Amino acid sequence: ALTAGGHAFGKCHGAHPADTFGGAPESEDLHLMGFGWLNDEEEIARGNITTSGIEGAWTPNPTEWGNDYFRLLFKYDYELVQSPAGANQWTPINPDPEDMAPDARDPSKKVPTIMTTADMALKRDPEYRKISEKFLNDQAALDDAFARAWFKLCHRDMGPKVRYLGPEVPEETLIWQDPVPAGTTPSDAEVARFKDAILGSGLSVRELVKAAWASASTYRNSDHRGGANGARVRLEPQRSWAVNDPEELGKVLDTIEQHRGDLSMADAIVLAGSAAVEKAAQDAGFDVTVPFMGGRGDATEEHTDAASFEPLEPFADGFRNYLKTKASVKTEEMLIDRAHLLGLSIPEMTVLVGGLRALGAVSKHAHHGYKIGVLTESPGKLTPDFFRNLLDMGVKWKPVDDSGDEEYVGVDRATGEEKWRATRTDLVFGSNSQLRAQAEVYAESGCEGKFVCDFISAWNKVMNADRFDVSYAKYH
Ligand code: HEM
Incomplete structure (x- = not known):
């Protein structure tokens, strides 16, 4: 749920070959202020960014929450292709126009969506597939599982619920918070x-x-x-x-x-x-x-x-x-x-x-x-x-x-x-x-x-x- 929900948003970056990276942040000039592995400036000006080397978005509407990730994963067969940067990635075979994503540089253009090999595992691995199919057919289950997993990811190192502050603390107590019933002070x-x-x-x-x-x-x-x-x-x-x-x-x-x-x-x-x-x-x-x-x-x-x-x-x-x-x-x-x-x-x-x-x-x-x-x-x-x-x-x-x-x-x-x-x-x-x-x-x-x-x-x-x-x- 966490991976599928996360990949409802955003995109991967591999718009041009990766041999133009700058040095690591610590080795770069002082005035770069902590930035590192920078792309060629002209490529950046054209909107061509390379980070992982994989290029493209997972869903047709990568700024909105939804279940398009699983819908597309199961709707299409995928083929292995290479990004402009040379990375292996998967793309739907013959996608319908409404299942294409806006181009990150020119939103008037439509481009095919992508999956990484890790994403493909959620369909290919028999155990993952059972879970993925459940979420494909039940978006409410995905919404709930994602919300819980996201909350756990972001809060598990805060320890017991008594340490949480503010008006948004959920009423529900979760088992990973190691709940302890209140005690009484002995005389x-x-x-x-x-x-x-x-x-x-x-x-x-x-x-x-x-x-x-x-x-x-x-x-x-x-x-x-x-x-x-x-x-x-x-x-x-x-x-x-x-x-x-x-x-x-x-x-x-x-x-x-x-x-x-x-x-x-x-x-x-x-x-x-x-x-x-x-x-x-x-x-x-x-x-x-x-x-x-x-x-x-x-x-x-x-x-x-x-x-x-x-x-x-x-x-x-x-x-x-x-x-x-x-x-x-x-x-x-x-x-x-x-x-x-x-x-x-x-x-x-x-x-x-x-x-x-x-x-x-x-x-x-x-x-x-x-x-x-x-x-x-x-x-x-x-x-x-x-x-x-x-x-x-x-x-x-x-x-x-x-x-x-x-x-x-x-x-x-x-x-x-x-x-x-x-x-x-x-x-x-x-x-x-x-x-x-x-x-x-x-x-x-x-x-x-x-x-x-x-x-x-x-x-x-x-x-x-x-x-x-x-x-x-x-x-x-
Ligand atoms: C199997 C686990 C995962 C793998 C292998 C994976 C892999 C990747 C890769 C390769 C990228 C592209 C980075 C780039 O090129 O800039 C990416 C982007 C992203 N991932 Fe994941 N990811 C995983 C799980 C998650 C999870 C759990 C979340 C959030 C809950 C998440 C949220 C995102 C988002 C939002 C982006 C897009 C970032 C952007 O638009 O710049 N991913 N992921």
Whole structure:
């Protein structure tokens, strides 16, 4: 529908041979002001433009919406011809005069319409043909499908509908907008009750923090999808993503469900993680409160286009020291990419990685459990141990074996005794000068309080990354 509707309008440009193009925009003279690949000026003056090299319009009236594209595609047999520029294109055999298009240079003249090879596929391919025939015989269906496809094309990177502004926002809610039913704000008493209940449930800091991270860290700044709102982490496909250690996640979600009372699952998952962070800070000697902003709603399977969530699965999540498959991109670069998608600055990324490691919130390793990158003797306490032990000159690092460069062993430089295991994502905070500068701030004695405050602030940023409902209600 989108292609057929789009090609109801306009024309292709291939009025003269293409060997007269100018240079690319950046290589052209300054005074051309960003224009490039320019045609011969005399040809332009005659109205002869060449861009794709294909020449002609698809429909007899290329400035008006209609169904002429499909009508002509099916009314005629087409033959392969060459445009004046030499490109292959298709033209109707013996078109009726009323099915000819006005010449772009001289509207008093009529010229044959055209189809590109891609257009011809809509008739020749048996699967496309079924769809094309439906639209040929039902213009209302084409109108509706085009309107919906066009709207999706132009709005899908705006994220949920709550981000739309202005009087023209359609009332209909569309599944690709990832709708989330409105939530209710829990009372302070209910929040306090749940925190006590979940911390007394037997679940560890690691388990609670990982579940909250699994829920919130799906957020992408690029198209505003994902995030903790809706609690889609408890639905397929997210629930079964390897990065989420599904068995552990399932146990945590079941326990949260038992204790959540009036809270939505989406709120309870975040609050459980934040309560665990608070406990971890208190166990490290800092009597702090992790702020919590409730009001998230729970989406169901009916609200969720499950197939469209599959591409959101992380191949790597350096925050959890997780790598699904080694990619051509370096693993540590994938951490930067994820931090960027979460809208985090480099200091925020750094403090989160160090804090999550200290909490033991890493993905389960096939042989070493929850040890990789957890450079602390006291996992579960919010200490800057990760940075201190990573930068400790008494530790010498080497690749674990000859099998690859993803896993490293840290040994006591004097005795050779194994102390730690880590990944590229961990060691980059020592090897890269920019990241090392960040790590050194937190490793420094006296910065423990700053570390805890910065961690909580970055943690909250991730937990609330998708709370457009709150920020938009507040600021607009
Ligand atoms: C299979 C997908 C598509 C292919 C291969 C394709 C190909 C092309 C080509 C080769 C041109 C000629 C460019 C030139 O010579 O200046 C063109 C023009 C155009 N296309 Fe498409 N197109 C596709 C889908 C779409 C869609 C989805 C839309 C809009 C919804 C669209 C709207 C247009 C319009 C309006 C023009 C005319 C531009 C003008 O008058 O200068 N096309 N397309």
